[in-house]
Amino acid sequence: MRPLPPQTAALRSAELVGRQAEMDRVSAVLAAARAGQGGALVVTGEPGSGKTRLAAEALTAATAAGLATARGGVSAVSPPVPYRPLIEALLSLTRTTPLPGPAALGPYTGVLAALLPSLDLREEPAPPREDPATEWDTLPGAGPRGVPGAVPGAVRRVRADGPGGTPGAAPTARSHVAAVELGGLGGPLLVGEAMLRVLTEAGRRRGCLIVLDDLHDADLRTLAAVEYLLDNLAGQPVAVLLTTGLLAGPAADLTARACQRGTAGCVDLAPLRARDVRQLVAAESGVAPAEVEADLLDQVLAAGSGNPFLIRELTRAAVSPPGRGRCTGGVPPAVARSVARRLDRLPAGGREVLGLAALFGRRFPLPVLRRTADRGGHDVAAVLRAATSSYLLEPDPDQPDWYAFRHPLAARAVRDALAPAERTGRARQAAAVLAELHPGLPGEWCARAAELCAYAGDTTEAARLSCEAGRRALAEGTVERAVALLSAAHRPAEAGTPTSLRATVLELLVYAAGCAARFDLLPELTRGISALDGQGLPSGRRAALWAALAELTALAGRPSEALHQLDLARRLLGEAPAARDAAAVEASAARVEPHRLAPDRLRTAEHAARRALAAARTAGAPQAECRALVQLGRLTAHAGDPAAAGHLLTACVLARRHRLPAERVTAELALALDAARHDGDWAAVEAARREALHIGVLPPAYEAGFALVLDEIRRGDFTAAGDRIAAALPAASRDRLGRALPLLHLADAVRHAHQGRRAAMTEALERLAPLMAEAPGVRAMSYGLARAHCSLLEEERATAEQELAQAVAYDTENPAAVDIGRHGLVLLLGALAGRVGPQHCAQPEAAGDRWHRPFADLARAVLLGREGRTSEASAAARAALAAAAPYPPARHLALRLVAPAAYDDGWGDPVGWLRDAEDHFHAAGIPAVAAACRGLLRGMGAQVRQRRTGIEGVPAALRRHGVTVREFEVARLLAARIGNKDIAGRLHISPRTVEKHVASLLRKTGHPDRAAFASAADFPL
Secondary structure (H helix, E strand, O other), X not given: OOOOOHHHHHHHHOOOOOOHHHHHHHHHHHHHHHOOOOEEEEEEOOOOOOHHHHHHHHHHHHHHOOOEEEEEEOOOOOOOOOOHHHHHHHHHHHOOOOOOOXXXXXXXXXXHHHHXXXXXXXXXXXXXXXXXXXXXXXXXXXXXXOOOOOOOOXXXXXXXXXXHHOEXXXXXOOOOOOOOOOOXXXXXXXXXXXXXXXXXXXXXXXXXXXXXXXXXXXXXXXHHHHHHHHHOOOOOOEEEEEEEOOOOOHHHHHHHHHHHHOOOEEEEOOOOOHHHHHHHHHHHHOOOHHHOOHHXXXXXXXXXXXXXXXXXXXXXXXXXXXXXXXXXXXOOHHHHHHHHHHHHOOOOOHHHHHHHHHOOOOEEEHHHHHHXXXXXXXXXXXXXXXXHHOOOEEEOOOOOOEEEEOOHHHHHHHHHOOOHHHHHHHHHHHHHHHHHHOOOOOOOHHHHHHXXXXXXXXXXXXXXXXXXXXXXXXXHOOHHHHHHHHHHHHHHHOOOOOHHHHHHHHHHHHHHHHHHOOHHHHHHHHHHHHOOOOOOOOHHHHHHHHHHHHHHHHHOOOHHHHHHHHHHHHHHHOOOOOHHHHHHHHHHHHHHHHHOOOOOHHHHHHHHHXXXXXXXXXXXXXXXXXXXXXXXXXXXXXXXXXOHHHHHHHHHHHHHHOOOHHHHHHHHHHHHHHHHHHHOOOHHHHHHHHHHHHHOOHHHHHHHHHHHHHHHHHOOOHHHHHHHHHXXXXXXXXXOOOOHHHHHHHHHHHHHHOOOOHHHHHHHHHHHHHHHHHOOOHHHHHHHHHHHHHHHHOOOHHHHHHHHHHHHHHHHHOOOOOOOOOOOHHHHHHHHHOOOOHHHHOOOHHHOOOOOHHHHHHHHHHXXXXXXXXXXXXXXXXXXXXXXXXXXXXXXXXXXXXXXXXXXXXXXXXXXXXXXXXXXXHHOOOHHHHHHHHHHHHHXXXXXXXXXXXXXXXXXXXXXXXXXXXXXXXXXXXXXXXXXXHHHHHHOOOHHHXXXXXXXXXXXXXXXXXXXXXXXXXXXX
């Protein structure tokens, strides 16, 4: 994304995002103030949540509505000043509205004068106390002079004006002298009353809004005055908006009391939701929300934690030119400064303690921190309390002995602030303490210790521990975490660590990257494996590494490069390899060979899988054995071998026994797919696919996703299929997910083809065309599953047969892993054309999946009928229709194709089939097939139903008999036992016409008379 010009960016960033509900509450309070009802809101939230921004929006809205406005706040930089936010508010009010004079303030004029010494109230020095003419007002709460903490100059004698304004006139009940000690016990109450009178006068006839910001830093006297103000708002034209933090303290107590008493409402600014984050990122970037880059959005969602300040700063740093707006570790400068200011306020040792905590990442263990920090003599408890009050830390609610930085950026900023020597020393101490407290570093401690060793500069130990943590993550089924840990191990492993350790890290990382479809790691992994040449590593182990890399490269959709790496691995393996090395190489070869562009690619892959299985059993290598069994099961299942399920079951048992979650879920998914191909139950496939996605084993999950989409298309659930494709395509396109991307484009083409939408199918095939070379077998599927089917729905049978022949040719050159119609549609069309004989239809049932089976059974029925074996042909047709029950589009297409042959040879129910097919294709909006069905029905002398408006309202059972819309209107009244004359009157037709419709109904439905028809009617009247 290109950054906006500064002036445009500033304009866009001014947008208030995600706070509409809060602004609605502000508007309600402003309306109440204008109506003279008064009201208050307390806005709470962590730093950066937008409290001040919401307050500014409230002031803008108040000004636009014609209200008087005042704003004050507490400075976090200058020393505390009593009543500072109130004084600031009064000063801001004077810029637009004259302050009321003594006539309006009465005895509280002196309070206002004390708050604003420059106020022009015609003052004179106070006389000595013994002056008998001096009268002191006895305002409630006015304390004596000299009270500690009194505001300097707060005591004033205000000369009262007598009648006519004559100085020195005798004071009256409404005009007398007041002496106010604002620091006394009653000072806050007097200040609160004075503020209320000023605001009430300013808001008379139009309302007034006062905003007091950051009250969590205010002094106690200010808070007491504010509480008095809140308690006395009722019936005043004044709205009060306060902002304060969330943590415990006097301001929080004030908020709680006000909300409990109902004198104020509370608005807690929660983190922004994902859609609001996108909108804010778009506003800062100067693009539409839909144009926000996915990577940037993911980064901001993860690091920003929904905090508007962090989101803005992250976005500004991301869209700024290189070299600007960034700091070490990716922490934006404004965020780093904010964290540094809060660190400066911590007690002694605070920086040291939090710096140590940040070395653990966002979350850190309190016992280790306390043990390490105690050696430096720091008061950890005091630091944690202060850091929590500063919004740097928060206790972990799930683990009592853990704390966490509130945001990941805070941890990174604290860590970046450490000097290199300081970071190294503290990391070394923490690693030693961690090893003492947790011998063997079980669970999460292994990864924590690895990070500390990396900070301490011990790269070998960091690589060893990260490698072990990654191995554990793979065994636990957390593949993405394993990739992160092993990537962390790989980086320090490049810096002089032992060759054997580097090789181990690469072996695990290549395997984990393959499971997680992390094809972006290929360049780094290729460099790492190449760097092992000449380092004394045994050639068999290097061969296994190159073979594993070839498998990952093939999954990425780069078959030529993968085959080159596999050839290199086989050369390194030599003539007499160790069984373990041979098992690893052949297991990878079994997965790479299917990507070779050759007619025998599946057969060579099967041979490699069998060699891998034998070598793995010899070497006692369960992982290689399991992988070989899974691939052998998948390959033999495609060929219809009954032993396929046995291979997959054995793999499942082996994977469970040896805690190999990736192999287990892959085997279970392959087993579920094999079963679904035959029985049509895909629930187990969906469940296994979800588990694969959960643990992060992506390639088999993508393959299963394609199979599920294909099944939804075949069932006629085109909407669900389209939703599934649309959900998967963005990620596949962005990450270039190897074979997954061409399969999704193919599925989209098949979806359109099965609806007879040629233009949309062609567009999808054009998107697929550049990816054909990366996905062997897809070209054959594009002809057999898409083009040919679309041609059949256009009644272009000759074209469809040519396309199927082309599909078979491509499949022979480069076999597909999915049946392209050899065992189904090809057989049926061949039998109808006389090219296929009984010997071709004798294939075992396992050779094709359930969707193809009805076509094969009907091909057999056609051949049986042609031989005059009509009863056998009808039985074969019934079996075909039963198998096709889950797939209405295929069932009706097959019926349309075989009906003429069935009619000619006298078997089955061709008229009924054609009526069903015509009804289906008419409703599906496929006119060519529907018209062909009607033409065939006319040729058979059968009644052809009319296609008038409203035919959809005729029950299917009656439509099957050819009942028209008008006849159904008569049928409903006939079923209600209404006579012909009344029927004619209701339908505005002649009685003679009614008689004809009744006769037609009885003939079509086979009922002897009206009474029988009425008794049998089961449609709604």
